[in-house]
Amino acid sequence: MADSVLASGLSDEKVTAALEKLIKDLDDKIRAFLSSCVRCGLCADVCHVYLADNEVESIPAHKVERLAKLYRRYHTWLGRLFPHLAEAKPLTSETLIALEDAVFGRCSGCGRCALNCSVGLDPSAVIRFARQMLVSAGLVPKGIQGNINAAIEHGNSMSISKKDVVETIEWLEEDLRMTLDDDSASIPIDAPGKRILYALNPREVKFFPLSISAAAMIFHVAGESYTVSSFDFDITNYGYFSGDDKAAGEISGALLKRAEELGVEELVIAECGHGYRSNRWELAEWLGHELPIPVRSLVEVMAEYLRDGRIKLDPSKNTERITLHDPCNLVRHGGVIEEQRYLLKHSVTDFVEMYPNRENNYCCGGGGGLLAASEHSEKRIQSGKMKADQIKATGAKVLATPCHNCIDQILELNKHYKLGIEIKTVGEVVADALILPGNSS
Amino acid sequence: MTASGIFLMVSMIFSALSFIVLRISSLRGGKSIEHATPRGSAAAGVLYAFTYAFAPWAKESARRHLPSYLAGIVYHFAIFTMIVLLVLTLFALEFEYPADIILASLIGAGLLCGAGLLFKRILLAKMRAISIPDDFFSNLIVDIALAAGIVYLLHPPAAAAFQIIGGLLAIYAPFSKLKHMVFLFTSRRYVGRHFGRRGVKPHARPLGATHG
Numbered sequence: 001m002a003d004s005v006l007a008s009g010l011s012d013e014k015v016t017a018a019l020e021k022l023i024k025d026l027d028d029k030i031r032a033f034l035s036s037c038v039r040c041g042l043c044a045d046v047c048h049v050y051l052a053d054n055e056v057e058s059i060p061a062h063k064v065e066r067l068a069k070l071y072r073r074y075h076t077w078l079g080r081l082f083p084h085l086a087e088a089k090p091l092t093s094e095t096l097i098a099l100e101d102a103v104f105g106r107c108s109g110c111g112r113c114a115l116n117c118s119v120g121l122d123p124s125a126v127i128r129f130a131r132q133m134l135v136s137a138g139l140v141p142k143g144i145q146g147n148i149n150a151a152i153e154h155g156n157s158m159s160i161s162k163k164d165v166v167e168t169i170e171w172l173e174e175d176l177r178m179t180l181d182d183d184s185a186s187i188p189i190d191a192p193g194k195r196i197l198y199a200l201n202p203r204e205v206k207f208f209p210l211s212i213s214a215a216a217m218i219f220h221v222a223g224e225s226y227t228v229s230s231f232d233f234d235i236t237n238y239g240y241f242s243g244d245d246k247a248a249g250e251i252s253g254a255l256l257k258r259a260e261e262l263g264v265e266e267l268v269i270a271e272c273g274h275g276y277r278s279n280r281w282e283l284a285e286w287l288g289h290e291l292p293i294p295v296r297s298l299v300e301v302m303a304e305y306l307r308d309g310r311i312k313l314d315p316s317k318n319t320e321r322i323t324l325h326d327p328c329n330l331v332r333h334g335g336v337i338e339e340q341r342y343l344l345k346h347s348v349t350d351f352v353e354m355y356p357n358r359e360n361n362y363c364c365g366g367g368g369g370l371l372a373a374s375e376h377s378e379k380r381i382q383s384g385k386m387k388a389d390q391i392k393a394t395g396a397k398v399l400a401t402p403c404h405n406c407i408d409q410i411l412e413l414n415k416h417y418k419l420g421i422e423i424k425t426v427g428e429v430v431a432d433a434l435i436l437p438g439n440s441s
Numbered sequence: 442m443t444a445s446g447i448f449l450m451v452s453m454i455f456s457a458l459s460f461i462v463l464r465i466s467s468l469r470g471g472k473s474i475e476h477a478t479p480r481g482s483a484a485a486g487v488l489y490a491f492t493y494a495f496a497p498w499a500k501e502s503a504r505r506h507l508p509s510y511l512a513g514i515v516y517h518f519a520i521f522t523m524i525v526l527l528v529l530t531l532f533a534l535e536f537e538y539p540a541d542i543i544l545a546s547l548i549g550a551g552l553l554c555g556a557g558l559l560f561k562r563i564l565l566a567k568m569r570a571i572s573i574p575d576d577f578f579s580n581l582i583v584d585i586a587l588a589a590g591i592v593y594l595l596h597p598p599a600a601a602a603f604q605i606i607g608g609l610l611a612i613y614a615p616f617s618k619l620k621h622m623v624f625l626f627t628s629r630r631y632v633g634r635h636f637g638r639r640g641v642k643p644h645a646r647p648l649g650a651t652h653g
Binding site for chain 1: 463466467468470471472473475476477478480481490494500501502503505506509510513566567568570571572573574575576578615616617618620621624625627628629631632633635636639640641642644645646
């Protein structure tokens with residue numbers, strides 16, 4: 001093993017650490033999944049990566065098999081007794097490097113295969129365990145690891161200072177007052193005792209402040225009691241992507257702690273698929289207990305406002321054809337399925353669905369942290385072809401999606417596949433249709 | 442009881458014990474417990490996973506590959522029938538006309554489907570690329586057992602051969618991909634619970650309802 005390790009630059013210690021993870025940390029669920037796959041191959045044609053590149057290495061069963069070969073070698077009788085019959089392989093530096101390509105380069109963890117597996121296993125859960133092994137081996141793409149380090153050291157994955165956050169929010173507050181012609185309009189920062197902590201994606205602060213403006217306008221019109229935080233506000237979690245549960249728990253845990261410090265009743269997550277999944281679903285698993293306060297997506301909260309009559313919308317303000325992209329982590333793994341449709345149908349005159357949609361949607365290709373993994377950017381753009389084809393087929397001029405990660409990817413698909421669309425968050429579309437107080441039209 | 446009957450019985454007990462050991466060994470890894478407040482129902486998700494999720498129209502993968510999916514269903518029905526038949530040989534039950542023909546036809550249809558799936562695995566480059574030797578061997582040994590079952594139905598004195606082949610299959614099963622016959626249930630329960638709790642399969646709430 002030593003020679004191969006030296007050849008690839010992975011130390012013996014790192015390979016051993018990955019092996020220990022494989023031997024000690026496989027739970028019943030992953031063992032069952034690895035023992036269930038019959039390699040029927042029916043998952044191939046539902047994977048956006050395989051459909052785009054047509055390479056057998058991209059078939060979900062093939063990706064699962066990368067780990068299953070190792071599993072059989074160390075955990076099964078046949079693999080120990082007759083490794084050739086079972087194709088059981090020892091863990092080496094090479095197998096780890098091949099695993100990295102399979103589980104980071106060729107999988108966004110979208111889970112579409114899980115809904116389509118003929119046996120009924122979840123390949124994306126297997127892929128995430130493989131990523132955990134790669135964390136042990138230090139084989140995480142540099143960009144993803146960099147964002148984790150930044151989040152832990154600076155409180156957010158883009159290392160935005162508290163001063164910059166405050167200045168941005170104050171500027172947006174001034175803009176909100178001008179737009180609404182209402183000096184009482186505000187975006188409270190670090191205000192304790194409010195009902196909601198509205199947690200942000202750092203990309204909104206740095207590159208997409210209009211998303212914050214839209215949410216602030218909707219909160220104002222709905223008469224919501226809310227605050228944003230100038231630090232530990234980050235909903236993104238690259239530890240979730242990498243498979244580093246310890247870091248992931250620390251990152252999302254800091255946001256929850258901030259919500260508790262501010263004494264809010266609810267944590268509301270800005271439009272971000274993996275941010276929602278991390279904080280709504282996975283954080284409880286990382287902490288090992290149920291969360292003390294509810295966590296919801298802004299999409300759910302906006303839909304509640306609309307249903308309860310706290311906001312009113314005028315669809316005639318959005319007349320261009322609009323379609324919706326379902327973020328995998330919000331929809332297929334999050335269960336927020338109908339709210340965004342409810343909002344858009346009341347916000348625009350010409351809403352058209354992609355097909356397939358809802359939990360059967362195609363991943364845009366940017367999930368799984370791949371936007372931060374420059375090593376795999378070519379494959380990422382290639383794997384977005386299915387989404388690009390879906391968008392083209394709708395004939396839409398505007399695409400709405402409740403996820404900044406997806407927005408970044410679709411912005412690139414827009415250029416690469418010449419889609420000619422405008423891309424917005426759902427909140428931005430809703431804000432455009434908002435009937436302001438004292439204005440009946 | 443005949444010698445082949447004793448061999449079959451011992452093989453089946455070995456197989457059952459091996460599966461119990463496998464499950465205990467897997468459970469020693471720790472059960473995956475979910476703590477997040479559910480949005481939907483875990484029970485509804487598990488029910489979905491064991492019922493509607495099997496419908497060919499419930500999955501895009503099945504719709505795209507309907508002949509393969511249906512072949513798999515028929516194959517597995519035949520395998521279950523063959524296993525029941527194998528157990529019944531221990532009680533020296535004989536099937537008279539037309540039961541023998543009906544059962545032989547059912548198992549025969551399964552054998553054709555199994556052979557078809559085996560040829561698909563051999564002939565398609567994509568299938569070869571994702572296959573391991575065990576995939577071919579498991580399919581082959583099951584097909585041989587199905588064929589032995591048909592011969593037994595049509596010619597009861599062949600019971601000994603059927604029992605020996607069935608016994609070998611029972612011994613091999615826990616070591617091979619055939620163990621999915623047990624782990625499939627565990628997998629479906631986990632996946633059903635995951636999507637059920639999250640309100641994805643089935644959908645937790647109607648359009649526009651956002652409380653919960």
